[in-house]
Amino acid sequence: MDMHPYALWVPLAPLIGALVAGLLGGRIGRAGSHWITSLGVAVSLVLSWLIFRDVDDGKIYNAAVYVWAISGGISFEVGFLLDKLTVTMMLVVNFVSLMVHIYTIGYMAHDEDNWPAGSLAGKNSYQRFFAYISLFTFSMLMLVMSNNFLQLFFGWEAVGLVSYLLIGFWSVRPTAIYANLKAFLVNRVGDLGFLLGIGLIAAYCGTLNYTEVFAQAQKLAGTGIELIPGHAWALISVVCICLFIGAMGKSAQFPLHVWLPDSMEGPTPISALIHAATMVTAGIFMVSRMSPLFELSQAALSFVIVIGAITAFFMALIAIVQTDIKRVVAYSTLSQLGYMTAALGASAYSAAMFHLATHAFFKAVLFLGAGSVIIALHHEQDMRRMGGLRKYMPITYLTVLIGAIANAGLPPFAGFFSKDSIIEAVRLATTPGAGFAYALILAGVFVGGFYSFRLVFFAFHGKERFREAPAHDTPGGHAAHEAHGHDTHDGHDSHGHHGPVEPKESPWVVTVPLILLAIPAIAAGWLIGPVLFGGYFGGAIYIAPEHPAIATMAKDFHGVLGMIAHGLQTPPFWLALAGAISAWYLYIVRPELPAVIKRKSGVLARILEEKYGFDRFNDWFFAGGARLLGRGLWKGGDQTVIDGVAVNGSARLVGWISSIVRLFQSGYIYQYAFSMIIGVFVLLTLWLNRA
């Protein structure tokens, strides 16, 4: 129960980098800023590795850094809990973050072009960007290293803040500042649930420290709470569902997923870091951390597995109709987050965490690869204006291909092991709703294979379409011309320096991170033995004996090669392969077919292009409804009733009374004095009658 000597420096190193680059960016210049921030994250990564080695020796560190406040008998603290779960996250976050820092040097090199002439905000935008991504790294580390719910919520909201700042980084674009407000508010809906969960824990446990709360888990499970009079619920179910609503916001689970696709308005490095590899997995991490609570609530696990499966399947479907390369990856992220969530519901927390880690690598590759293409084509994101790029960008092509194979879940790449474990765990799960979930995530494997390879074939193979004039009205296509999509901005800067482009491979600062991330995207899966079945997470994850999925799988596990051999005989592999082959057929062999299919499928395609209508509904019902209600309360309540009747009415009444009073008195009576006399009378009456 002590503190690791390096622990504090893990979050502080990126914070210092962020502060220096953010406050002194103008003085230390661009190189100074990217050096200091990258160095901060590198230091943090090295320290994380050193801490990992100590934790791997079986030590657990849990201590407070300082007392934030004391009130109502609860001591609110800031402190760290370093166990296997934490250090895994620390390594993943710092590694991806460092890659993204390096990549950003190349990606943002010409950021001044993205700002209007003379904008002072664009002056130090390069430095500011580095400050933000380091600040994000700090916030994310505080989130994962926390030993209590308060600091968890701090980190939770802080990453949300940085996400807000980064989605809206190009603040001149109306689409960007729409997307960041939307992201913040949708996340706040989740946070509302999260805060209620935390509040209930504080109210019933009298502490927010993880260890102390987990020790009272049985008590929570035995307590009932009547949210609706006469209907007692297990308190722990209410708490867990509230907490999970928070996870639904942050990890973009249906129906709070709507903000993530729009978050692609931010620069691509943050799409990789925040909206794929780390921040959006905070919900998955949080639920894994809370496994001692979730394990005691069948209702919550059921809710989790169903929401996860719905997200996994239905978001994957949208990915197949997207033509914006980043949005394909974004919907793919949603789907993969759904898989992780489903694993949580199946009590396969280690599988969820394992997929979180492998996904961080291969999804970062996909995003950064997409970004490499986007800069090579001068901010072109539409795959209909790509094609044949593999010749020009071999490294990018190869790494994206690796990412796609991993994403599709084909062996022996990382995604195979983690995704297959999830599917197997859901198959074995006893959670109510697991059957439904299994059907959905199995079907999702086919879709995943399809959209992953569609991206590769569409962008890197086939006809070279990037020399064609921007086609703003592609016949029959792009019915879902997003009102707030990316189209607006590349509309304004594409005309200028587009023309015929000769794509070329990106500089080393871009390709080296791609290669370094592609390595674990291939190989990270081979660690499945120790991580899933070797008790890697130790006591950090608790699984109730009545949830046998992982234990059953452990019995059947016979090494990496055995798993591959077994995998080749099971449906997920064949489904993924079928998806890949379908993509090959449709986008290489018969590239004219997709348009035909789309025409024929009519309503179905439209539903997908409209993304099931969530955005439209939310805009109309929530945004419009809130404004309507606000205006109604203001005009009707404040202005008409309170001011109109009460205030002005009493003003008239006072006027009327004083006009009568004036009849009795020669001059004006100051109302104040008059009323004072009345007051004294009332008072005397009360006093005289008190006996």
Place this chain on the structure above:
Amino acid sequence: MTGLPLLSLAIWLPIIGGLLVLATGSDRNAGLARPLALVVAIAGFLVTIPLYIGFNPTTSEMQFAELRPWIPRFNINYFLGVDGISVLFILLNSFITPLVVVAGWKVIEEKVAQYMAAFLIMSGLMNGIFASLDAVLFYVFFEASLIPMYIIIGVWGGPNRVYAAFKFFLYTLLGSLLMLVALIYLFFQSGFSFNLLDWHALPIPLEAQKLLFFAFLAAFAVKVPMWPVHTWLPDAHVEAPTGGSVVLAAIMLKLGAYGFLRFSLPIAPDASRELAWLMIALSLIAVVYIGFVALVQADMKKLIAYSSISHMGFVTLGFFIFNPLGVEGALVQMISHGFVSGAMFLCVGVLYDRVHSRQIADYGGVVHAMPKFTGLAVLFAMANSGLPATSGFVGEFMVILGALKYNFWIGAAAATTLILGAAYTLWMVKRVLFGAVANHHVAELTDINAREFLVLGLLALCVLGMGLYPFPFTEVMHASVDNLLKHVAVSKL
């Protein structure tokens, strides 16, 4: 402890200093009035620092007490003292005053001495309110503090100030009168004492307690302001000059809330418990209803004014759920709101001084001309949205926790501010600060100067400091809050 009468100093130093500033006379001497006012304001703040340093947080007794006969015939005393509930407000008030003086440094060019004097005198009077332990003394300060504010709005205010002043007057008049009745009743009831501490111990039948409660409610609810007696505030803010808005939001609104803790709860505890449902309902209406109303405001000052009402809803909610998290959270919220709303009004002032418009529609893309200002404004906006690590989070969080302890749905309703507060604040931020440059007024804006940076920067430090380490604030409250809650829990019938 020092032998100096610190509380008297905190009250009279700004008042006498203010009179001196006033004596510099016409605007020919403005060059003297400004620095003199600043010196007085800073000295006024410095003398309050020993109140915190020397404060003993382990006791709920009144500290730094001063007791002298004033009008012996009616047993009225000059009785001052502070406890963990009031001490921080004297510091907050004295801290805000120099900021307001600096903020008005260049902006106010007419009747400079009078302007500065009004703020200094008001500051002293409000310290008097927080320090008074004699009901008459309290009442005198309470009413007298209105006069400078009235003058500030009336002289340096906007075009529609007559209507605003009228509304303000009407509301306040009714409230204060009923409170006066209550005070006189208590005077007789207690065997001719105006000592608040005597009144706290005074047994009162329930029906009388209820009448007293409503009498105090009339006075304090208007000040807070609580729904539905809040409509004077947006009008007053819109007409007030920036400095007036800052003091109104940061300090004046706290007077009502403070009154609940000093009068309603301890004097009429049974009625308070009995009528808590009403107070909770009114508070939640303030949080939710006003949140929606704030959303649709087109005038930045009105929006922030409505946001203030909504945030003050948390304060009254925290008081009437009768647990330490609630009451301490409410007190923290009051202090934080002093920083945040003050800063927000100053930010609007910065824009208004340059463009002469408060309409959201007249702005857009301010960030391109004023990046430094935007950075600070976004920080305050985030604090207003209750983001953790800013002061705005601390109080809301504690009150929500306390409310959840009391009843799940009350906590849930209060927590909707997470969404509403972010929605109205950040939507305004989006329309004013971000986007493309809206018009040539915005294009020609110049970023904040050193003076503005100093004021906003100090508030930013307070907002962050309190958000990261609220311990020193909550620490001084415990003993007094625990004592108050113990007192409220015991029947006085």
